[in-house]
Amino acid sequence: MSNTKNNLESMSGLQDKGRRRFVLGASAMLALAALPFPKNAFAKAISESLTQLSGKVFDLSIDYKTVNFTGKSARATVVNQVLPAPILRWKEGETVTLRVKNNLDEDSSIHWHGIILPTEMDGVPGLSFDGIKPGETFEYQFKVQQNGTYWYHSHSGFQEQTGVYGPIIIDPAEPDPVVYDREYVVMLSDWSDTPPEKIYANLKKQSTYYNYSERTVSDLFTDIRKHGLINTWKARAMWNDMRMSDRDISDVTGAAYTFLMNGKTPEQGWSALFKQGEKVRLRFINAAAMTIFDVRIPGLKMTVVATDGQNVQPVEVDEFRMGVAETYDVIVEPEEGNAYCIFAQNIDRTGFTTGNLTSDAHLVAAVPSMDPAPILGHGDMGMSMEGMDHGDMDHGAMGHGSMDHGSMDHGPMGHVEMDHGSMAMGAPVLGLAGFGSTAEIKHADAEYGPHIDMRADAPQNGLHDPGIGLRNHQAEYNRKVLTYADLKGLHPTYDKRQPSREIQLHLTGNMHRYMWSINGVRFEDAEPLVLEYGERVRFTLVNDTMMTHPMHLHGMWSDLETGDPDFIPRKHTVIVQPGSTISYLVTADAIGKWAYHCHLLYHMPGMFLKVVVR
Amino acid sequence: MKNINVKGFTLSLIAALFMSGFAQAGGGDDPLLTKVMFDEVERGVGSNDPTSFNIQAWVGKDINKFWLKTKGEYEDADDKELEIQALYSRAIAPYWDAQIGVRVDLEPSPSRSWAVLGLQGLAPYFFEIDAALFIGDEGRTAMRVSAEYEMLLTQKLILSPEVKVNFYGQNDADLGIGSGLSDLSTGLRLRYEIKREFAPYIGVEWARKFGNTAEFARNEGKKVEGTQVVIGLKAWF
Incomplete structure (x- = not known):
């Protein structure tokens, strides 16, 4: 890594609050080795953690890199050679300087998502600045006026799809109202070997290209058997008339995507350790290009304490939906001797990604099966439910121009x-x-x-x-x-x-x-x-x-x-x-x-x- | 119409297309794309059955496209058909494109040229419709309508019924075409999408000539009606 000024804390995922300021080195490794976990578990945990950079000055470089998430090699665009990009750890009230070098052969940029800053530092080509030309370095500098969980990503072309995204954690200037003993970033994303321009072109040429959940003839017979011919006809009449599919949930599905948690595929599995009695803060970030995720941890209540970096009054839930770019911080209190599956299924149930939250690296939680795929209803079309239920609606009034x-x-x-x-x-x-x-x-x-x-x-x-x-x-x-x-x-x-x-x-x-x-x-x-x-x-x-x-x-x-x-x-x-x-x-x-x-x-x-x- | 300059027309169409939007820079939501569709490339399984194709291509953007449609059939040196249409296509409704351009029938001889006014799109209940009115010289007119539907047996195994009809305004004895309803064909094709862009199929196609067209055929000792089993390929890129 080109950066020598920053403290490099590759153990970001594993640190607890007391060790947060450790600089990685022999002493850090010794300190970690003293923890009561098997040695091999550490090797695994270390390799699975995100890279973290902290301080006030950051050097980031955007490069091409060959990756393999699917069994085939593909070209990604990455920051500092890692995917996701390094966690940037800032401190509220400080002024940060970020020097971003573009080593791609096309324009690039970094947008600091959710960060309140001067317009020329926002990183949107054409609005904030001209973008970063190939070979050039742009220096961002701004005062950090907030705290919480955020992220950063390219705002050029489709580089978000190919890997230019990473977490931002801003430590508060005042004592954090959220009490926790250990924290992990959980960054969700979607990877495809198909170049994003090709995905976009495929969608323009056939909008259903990635939808393999359409209604089939056997669904039709099942419906007729269950609801009768007349009711089935009525239920489908509106969709047929509008030439839309009630199974059209995501434009790009698991047919194209491998879903990642902290850069790990479900097969690789991302893993996180905890100790008995700890309150664990999970900082969820949806860094996907096109994927809305539904997150749950079977067996654990999650207390939502922040969204989009901003603290909220704690609310206990079993499940939450994350739109692309949203962040949610939750507190969980897992029990010693257990392993829990952090399960994030995509909105159309064609894929998922998982993590293993465990007190013992040898314990791996069972992965739940996905929920049934949603089917859109008339209400999702913004139509009055009343008329539809009587099956006698005037379809002409539903937006074919007769209004x-x-x-x-x-x-x-x-x-x-x-x-x-x-x-x-x-x-x-x-x-x-x-x-x-x-x-x-x-x-x-x-x-x-x-x-x-x-x-x-x-x-x-x-x-x-x-x-x-x-x-x-x-x-x-x-x-x-x-x-x-x-x-x-x-x-x-x-x-x-x-x-x-x-x-x-x-x-x-x-x-x-x-x-x-x-x-x-x-x-x-x-x-x-x-x-x-x-x-x-x-x-x-x-x-x-x-x-x-x-x-x-x-x-x-x-x-x-x-x-x-x-x-x-x-x-x-x-x-x-x-x-x-x-x-x-x-x-x-x-x-x-x-x-x-x-x-x-x-x-x-x-x-x-x-x-x-x- | 006989002296219509297809090449010149095509070039000016492309030029018009580029002028209409390609000069603008900006959002990048609407890139210039090309799609080539081998809708039907097939052969009858019988020894005397013809080989036929229906290939289309477009280049353009969301609203404006330049569209090429070709179809042909080869049975033997005396019995072949080749038709090319060059069209400017414009989206006029959420699911409909209006198309205007030229059609040239290179085979059989004598060659015929037509102006084309067409409407292509998706009708309610997901019927894919291609309807066109053709205006030729010497008062010749014709109309063609095709409708296709896709039934998903599974996500990749798709049964597709199709109907095509041709009407003509007057007799064209040189080509054995009679006025009124000339011919109707209907097919049923079962394809398997190995991937979206590549689907081999088997099918059955029934075709029949009507009215004067049937009369001309009988006089020449040709079949008026026929059924054939086909194997073919549907592909696009």
Whole structure:
């Protein structure tokens, strides 16, 4: 490694709080060897840990590297020769300098995901800077003003898919309100030997390319046997009419992906040790390109203490969903003599990745089987459930263009911004801060055309929804699944003002043509969304698709309105459920040009908006 | 139409396509892509059965594409067909592309040229439709509609029924084509997708000529109706 100035602590995964400052060397190895574990267990644990760099100055280099996750060699792009990239350990209040050298033969960049920093340090080519040219080094420098679990990744091309991602841990300046004895980063990701450009092209040529969970003829006969011919016909009529599949959950599935936990395949298995009585803090980071993960540890309750780096009031759950780019910190208290499987299955149940949390390296927990694949319902299409249940719905009204959009005069307001405050509808009526939107759902004119295949006309509120495939888990398995409604900030709401206006943004696309946009306008054609410095605004997202979109606003917090105005949690990435809405408040406290986009990598080129704070 | 310059038309189509969007830099959500589809490349299992193909290709972006469609059949030196269409294709609805261009029938002789107005896409209930109106010289008109459906027996074993019909506006005695419904063929193909892009199949195809076309065929001592078993390959890249 080129870096000699940083303390190299390759035992990051294994350290407990007392040893955190150890510098790796003979003394460290001796200290570790004194622990009551078999020697070979150590060798294994060491090899399985992530590399960690800490300090104030970091040298990172982005290179090609040959990797083998599938039995075949493939070319990855990596930081400092490791995948995932090294953990960067910062201290709140310090100024960090990061020198990033690009050794690729194409432009690269590093974006510090969720970090509040000056716009020119945000690492988005075309907005923050020009990107890092081949052979060049860019020096990032900014003051660290927060603490918690974050991550960093390339914002150039599709390099996130090929390995340029790593964890960031920021130790708090004040004593950490979260009590724990030992910590591990658990970074989830997806690997494919197929080059990302090819995956994207495959999806454009055949949007179902990676879906091997479609309904078959035998499903049809099973349904007819179970529900009768008429009911089966009715249940399928809407999908057939809309030319959509209720089995279309992920664009890219386990057919293409090997899912990784801390860079290990399920076969390799990542392993983590604990001692009796320890509170173990697991810092989950979803660093996948396209994969939404559902995480659980059979036999262990998980207490969620933070999301997206921000502390929340502890909530005990059995399972939680992680949108791409989200982070969750949980505390677990495992029992000596046991091994536990950290199980992360993807949303469409075509693959998973696992880790082994154990008190003894010889103990390996059984890996559970995946849950049944979710099947989309009419509600996931943002349709009124009432009409559907009677099976007599007028399909013409479901978004094939028969809607009277001529009566919605959005023309003068631009495509991007629907400012309900200024609409000629009498006095502006905004929902109270913390409780979300009460505004009417309006589709812009640009949402009609060959690039859009559906509009949610009766979207549900996604706040209390665990999400597709998880809704029955409480009833069926007695598993408490986290919902956004469970998240309350640990810190009182930072900005208690009411929103001065509301911006309704529709997540739009045509899945069949694999085109994605916001308000019906792709990034290339979109006008920037302008925020005035200091204003408090509400973003209401309306998902006019049947995919789950994790939306990420750069530079400013997304204060998720979960029902308690006094303890609004702050997030950087927010899942918008299919055919649903979600609202958050944003304080425009960061001058500059910021990216706002879906964090699914192959949605991002189109479903992207430039936000300008002036 | 006889003197139509297919090459010139094609080049100007490509030029129009490039002008329409390729000059812009930016988001990169819409790269220029190419897809070549060997929809049917097959041979009848009988010794006198023809070899036939239906190959299409497009180059373009999300909304605008340049589309080539060729089909042909070879039975013997006297009985062969070769048709090429060059089309500008534009997405006009979420599941539909409008297509405009030219069609040239190189075989059989004499050659015929047509202007093409087409609509291709996915109808409700997942029927893949390709419908086109052809306008030739000397008042010739024709219409062709094909519809295809895919039934998944398993995720990789797919049964695909298909129907094709041709109509003509007037008799074309030189080619043995009669006005009205000329011919109808329907097939059932069972393919196995070894991978998405590569699927061998077996199938059965039934075809029949109607009206004056059938009359012409009888006069020439040709079959009016026939069934054949085919083996073939569906592939794309």
